[in-house]
Amino acid sequence: MFDVIKKDLEVLEQELRKAVASEHELVNEVGTHIVTSGGKRLRPALCLLAARGGKDFDLQRILPLAVSLELIHTASLVHDDVIDESGTRRGEATANAKWGNQVAILSGDYIFARAFSLIASAGYSNRVSLRLAELVCNLSVGEIIQDNAVYQASKGYEDYYCRIQKKTADFLEICCDLGAEVGGLAPEEGKQLAEYGHCIGMAFQITDDLLDILQTEETMGKPAGNDIRQGIVTLPVIRALEVSPEAEVLRDIVTNPEMTAADVERALAIVKATDGIDVAKEKADEYLERAKATLPASLPEEVKEAYVMVADFIGDRDY
Amino acid sequence: MFDVIKKDLEVLEQELRKAVASEHELVNEVGTHIVTSGGKRLRPALCLLAARGGKDFDLQRILPLAVSLELIHTASLVHDDVIDESGTRRGEATANAKWGNQVAILSGDYIFARAFSLIASAGYSNRVSLRLAELVCNLSVGEIIQDNAVYQASKGYEDYYCRIQKKTADFLEICCDLGAEVGGLAPEEGKQLAEYGHCIGMAFQITDDLLDILQTEETMGKPAGNDIRQGIVTLPVIRALEVSPEAEVLRDIVTNPEMTAADVERALAIVKATDGIDVAKEKADEYLERAKATLPASLPEEVKEAYVMVADFIGDRDY
Numbered sequence: 001m002f003d004v005i006k007k008d009l010e011v012l013e014q015e016l017r018k019a020v021a022s023e024h025e026l027v028n029e030v031g032t033h034i035v036t037s038g039g040k041r042l043r044p045a046l047c048l049l050a051a052r053g054g055k056d057f058d059l060q061r062i063l064p065l066a067v068s069l070e071l072i073h074t075a076s077l078v079h080d081d082v083i084d085e086s087g088t089r090r091g092e093a094t095a096n097a098k099w100g101n102q103v104a105i106l107s108g109d110y111i112f113a114r115a116f117s118l119i120a121s122a123g124y125s126n127r128v129s130l131r132l133a134e135l136v137c138n139l140s141v142g143e144i145i146q147d148n149a150v151y152q153a154s155k156g157y158e159d160y161y162c163r164i165q166k167k168t169a170d171f172l173e174i175c176c177d178l179g180a181e182v183g184g185l186a187p188e189e190g191k192q193l194a195e196y197g198h199c200i201g202m203a204f205q206i207t208d209d210l211l212d213i214l215q216t217e218e219t220m221g222k223p224a225g226n227d228i229r230q231g232i233v234t235l236p237v238i239r240a241l242e243v244s245p246e247a248e249v250l251r252d253i254v255t256n257p258e259m260t261a262a263d264v265e266r267a268l269a270i271v272k273a274t275d276g277i278d279v280a281k282e283k284a285d286e287y288l289e290r291a292k293a294t295l296p297a298s299l300p301e302e303v304k305e306a307y308v309m310v311a312d313f314i315g316d317r318d319y
Numbered sequence: 320m321f322d323v324i325k326k327d328l329e330v331l332e333q334e335l336r337k338a339v340a341s342e343h344e345l346v347n348e349v350g351t352h353i354v355t356s357g358g359k360r361l362r363p364a365l366c367l368l369a370a371r372g373g374k375d376f377d378l379q380r381i382l383p384l385a386v387s388l389e390l391i392h393t394a395s396l397v398h399d400d401v402i403d404e405s406g407t408r409r410g411e412a413t414a415n416a417k418w419g420n421q422v423a424i425l426s427g428d429y430i431f432a433r434a435f436s437l438i439a440s441a442g443y444s445n446r447v448s449l450r451l452a453e454l455v456c457n458l459s460v461g462e463i464i465q466d467n468a469v470y471q472a473s474k475g476y477e478d479y480y481c482r483i484q485k486k487t488a489d490f491l492e493i494c495c496d497l498g499a500e501v502g503g504l505a506p507e508e509g510k511q512l513a514e515y516g517h518c519i520g521m522a523f524q525i526t527d528d529l530l531d532i533l534q535t536e537e538t539m540g541k542p543a544g545n546d547i548r549q550g551i552v553t554l555p556v557i558r559a560l561e562v563s564p565e566a567e568v569l570r571d572i573v574t575n576p577e578m579t580a581a582d583v584e585r586a587l588a589i590v591k592a593t594d595g596i597d598v599a600k601e602k603a604d605e606y607l608e609r610a611k612a613t614l615p616a617s618l619p620e621e622v623k624e625a626y627v628m629v630a631d632f633i634g635d636r637d638y
Contacts, residue, residue, distance in 0.1 A: 026467055079425070083421040105398050106402070109427075109428075110456055112431060117449060117453055117456060121449055123445050126442050133438075139428075147421055148345055
């Protein structure tokens with residue numbers, strides 16, 4: 001998918017390992033495990049593509065930023081796994097499962113700090129450091145809010161869009177925005193790429209939430225309805241709460257922390273009987289169209305193609 | 320103790336609250352609780368004093384740094400409390416006890432990130448950002464190593480000094496160093512103040528470790544020998560392992576994760592029967608003398624006096 005940055009991404013892998021390397025064996029082992037456990041590298045890819053759009057692309061100049069974006073993402077997943085007591089992620093044992101909460105919490109802190117250390121060493125503008133620090137603030141705050149507003153079906157569309165923006169879209173926006181800045185794109189192009197990042201981020205999260213409803217245990221390795229079980233209402237459920245003749249039954253289930261597996265099945269059936277799925281698909285498509293339409297005309301053709309492919313990939317994820 | 324920066328510290332309190340303020344009620348409540356639960360403000364005080372040594376002291380210029388130093392310290396305590404499952408700190412309920420691990424972990428991340436956001440906004444040199452990021456790396460790595468080398472009495476003096484440097488002395492050094500830089504002191508004065516910070520940090524931790532051996536449950540609200548119980552050997556114990564006729568008994572106890580309360584008592588008695596306590600006190604005094612001797616002659620008298628008082632305070636802590 002990323003021919004134009006294929007080699008850049010290979011270098012990135014090495015730099016990620018270097019970034020968490022430590023003279024202390026355990027720290028080194030944990031850090032390496034964490035940064036090499038899967039990961040699609042979507043965030044650094046978006047950043048590298050933006051920089052490739054600039055006239056004087058300089059891989060060494062952009063690398064610390066691309067690496068930091070992945071480190072921040074990874075550190076936040078490490079802490080999420082502690083919080084959710086997850087045993088596996090992307091088929092690999094989580095840091096908390098392998099080394100306990102103590103090592104996982106401190107390793108997450110270490111990786112966050114390594115990201116800020118790389119950024120400071122690179123000598124980017126203060127705007128770069130500031131946006132990254134605010135990103136981490138917003139990711140943390142967004143999760144505190146989400147986790148403390150569970151089992152409350154009263155939240156509507158606005159709350160949902162606000163939530164997925166904080167959780168996903170802001171991050172992808174920043175990858176494009178800062179990649180464009182460091183890559184030396186014109187401010188107007190940077191704004192357009194930032195808008196692209198926002199839109200594919202919104203589409204990505206809507207799609208992710210849809211998959212949680214449509215997946216089968218066979219395809220995904222985990223049962224459907226995870227969000228409902230955790231008290232998180234997503235777009236199709238919000239729609240169903242609005243239009244379903246069984247809205248009250250659905251509301252009773254999704255607001256009940258003691259819901260049974262049968263309740264989850266029932267809730268899924270109620271949602272699927274409405275147009276909730278279609279509404280969500282349409283919304284994701286709308287965002288992806290907007291994303292593609294906003295790509296600066298001045299981008300090199302192969303960069304533009306790659307960005308279009310990213311958008312199409314998000315739209316094509318297997319329902 | 321801090322007459323010369325008394326008013327600065329009052330402003331600092333307000334700024335600390337502002338730094339963690341959030342439009343989200345829960346985040347605001349947690350953040351405020353965390354930054355207002357005790358805390359001697361030693362780190363910002365050291366930073367403010369250094370800056371007060373400069374010719375053109377500017378409180379507004381130094382405040383973001385002073386606030387960030389306290390935020391980083393606080394965030395790391397919040398994560399420590401999650402790891403240690405502590406219910407109280409400085410007589411107040413910990414964040415994990417009040418709101419659970421999830422909120423505490425994410426609030427710690429939020430507060431770390433707020434510190435880096437303040438630093439980026441202030442537009443200090445890259446060296447300031449870099450040293451702070453590396454500080455957080457080292458604090459995390461130091462704790463991973465310490466917590467994974469417990470119940471190993473084989474570690475000697477060198478390991479101990481290295482450990483307390485990472486845990487405490489580097490932090491106090493950085494407070495003085497960066498305060499001097501932002502305050503506009505000459506590089507030579509900055510180096511001397513950094514050395515002062517290092518020395519009082521070493522003395523502070525040696526004293527803290529001593530208190531853990533000498534305290535009684537009445538004076539400190541917790542039983543003595545906490546470090547031994549957790550498998551952490553400190554200076555008096557290392558000395559006793561070297562000189563006590565009962566060194567082997569002591570070694571067997573401190574390397575046994577299953578040690579009983581009676582074992583801890585026995586270990587304390589063995590340590591107290593040696594000159595381990597005196598050796599540690601002498602070492603702390605040596606560091607404090609070195610700290611005072613290294614203070615730049617050019618400092619304003621009231622700043623110098625305050626720095627001397629800090630050193631004396633550390634030396635006078637109640638054994």
